[in-house]
Amino acid sequence: MTTVGHCREGEGMDAAGYRSRYGAEIVEFETLRYSLIEVARDMHQALMRGAFSPVVRDVMDCTACIHMKTAAGWEMVASWEGCMQHAFTSQHICNFVMAEWGEERIEAGDTILVNDPWRGAIHCADINLLRPILLDGEVRFVLHSTSHVVDLGGPIPGGFSNGVQTCFEEQLKFPPTLLYARDIPVRPTFNYILENVRVPAALLGDIRALYGSLVIGDQRLRDLVSKYGLENVVAGGHYGMDMTEISMREGIAGVPDGDYRVEDFLDDDGVTEDPVPIVATVKVRGDRMEVDYSGTGRQPLGNVGTAWIESTRCIEGIKFFVDPSSPVNSGTLRPIEALLPAGSAVCVLPPSSCSNHVDMGGRVVNMMTQAMSQALPERAVACDTGTAAMVTIGGIDGRPGCEGVPWASFSLAGGGWGGTWREDGLTFCILSVGNCRTSVQEHVERESPLVVWQHEIMQDSAGAGEHRGGLGAVYTICALSETTVAVTGDRARVGAPGVQGGGRGMPFYGWLVPAFDPTTDLDPLDLHLCEPLFGCFDAEGCPDPDSGQFGLGARYQSAKFSQFVLKPGQALRLVVGGGGGWGDPLRRPTESVLADVADGLYSSEFVKRACGVVIVDDTVDEAETTRCRSELARLRQEGTWTVPTACPPRWAV
């Protein structure tokens, strides 16, 4: 068997070589490699079908993984996402837990619960169940199921504890804890959870679904071992990891050697208004890579830092460039090491709060793509929206027939991805660390005292470019009962940057509509009856990301806040910005711009300002466009014009 962790000899092997290395024919190993992925898929499907909460059932914020014992440690042989970041963080969770647990005391049917960020968990709201699998009397595999849960206690519902400073003010935090002993529920653990959360019915359903997913996986894995033999299944696991590692290393070797430094920031930490600086230097040496976070700011006061997960979550952004298509397993992680400065924003120390991980994760992945864009400028990619624009909501239902029922949910309205060297960015899409779906709005309205009045593409939100960014969303929800809201967002001070001359996407904005009337209040550009909650505004209250002032006239000086109460009849409106543009918008083909306007993605006024394209009577005025573009290019040369940040030019106030 090849040396684990440095699989480079596999290149150029023939069938005889594979037989010699792995002990069977390559066809058999391809079958085993994908059979293990099928077991993970089966686990995930069971989880999706069995879960109670909309977070799993509809939003798909859950993942299933299979880890195998190797000479090096516990390595992931297969995963099925769900939420993309889980696939990158699962392996460390498994290793932290198994190193601490006491493998010799494990019995068949034991299931361990953990959600501690200092043991590799993403944040407390993402609970992880691990089921060791004993074969021939020894733990040979560990199955992992994980999902976000809508509430896990603590003073702030929903898990994004914006404004707090310590983990003591957040949700229940479990070090590795026995949840099932030989498939028998451990009552104290269950009681501790169910008696300390706001929605025990949903939690119990979700925990059972996570457990059931593992039981399904246990059965399927044993079936696979019965069919092919343990030795062959293990060899198949090694083969799958080695093949992915070879693919990753081949991609890394195609990146020129060098150090690629990127600096970015989070708007603030929800406690102070100070930006949180993040630095990452991607160092490439042949087919080996390091991500060095040295230079990053110290851990923030608020909850926006993370404890450990940027060590592997960053690899997603690198994988976009070096190996976009291989299944994620340990081979994805083997070639890359991370340096985390202890006490920095990417390695916060206890008892720091770290419940808001989404903005950091999104930013880090963008920083990786920016580093790769430096190394490979011909394949540059602009930044995405840069925020998950997470809304966590809950309360006590007051609807007839539902009186007194506690409820909780969360919502992801979606943003835009950055324009690329090849095409426009994806529109109406969550950050890449998510890969989650938006809620099923019919379910939301049935299960929660809310009406979702609006969830649409936001016009003029995409960064301009030869390839524009993807567009973001406008999302308006109206409360039928008193509803407590937490908004977790970033990129509200400046929009997502473009690349190669592309413009910024629209930043994140939020308003309260105190007396919402759907017959008159559905135009997001009409701000007459709206109170600004956060964003960059001019003196008249219009969004103005280029010349306005963040927080001017707004209730909040941050896009991260909690305990905001929506009274019945009040609406929350969010505008989630778009991705940055790629390339010079003055070079965007006029027929593409015309199509953007015809499709309602851009207004004719914005495309004149940002792309120099003049549209009259639904037709491009080519002569005026040529003149306008020449003029803008001249002004840019003089230094008096830059590509404007995406934003609708006209608002009614």
Next chain:
Amino acid sequence: MGIERLLFQRPEAERLSVERTPVEGSCPECGSELIARYPVANYLGPRIVTKCQACFYHLSTDVPSPEDNWPPWRSATADWLPSRAG
């Protein structure tokens, strides 16, 4: 007592970095004498590596000892005998 690594103060420094400690020796792969030892997170978790800085060849990869303080936090019960429940 084991609880010394459960709670920490926020660092004073505004920016933080990982120190790479130079080590004597030469790289068996490329011959460079730029060798350093430092804490990383590799594919399995926290490790202390000794690597050539020119080519990133690993001269050694070690599981951190308690004295390495990597990661800084450590379970108070890490050295206790495991029970049936962990």
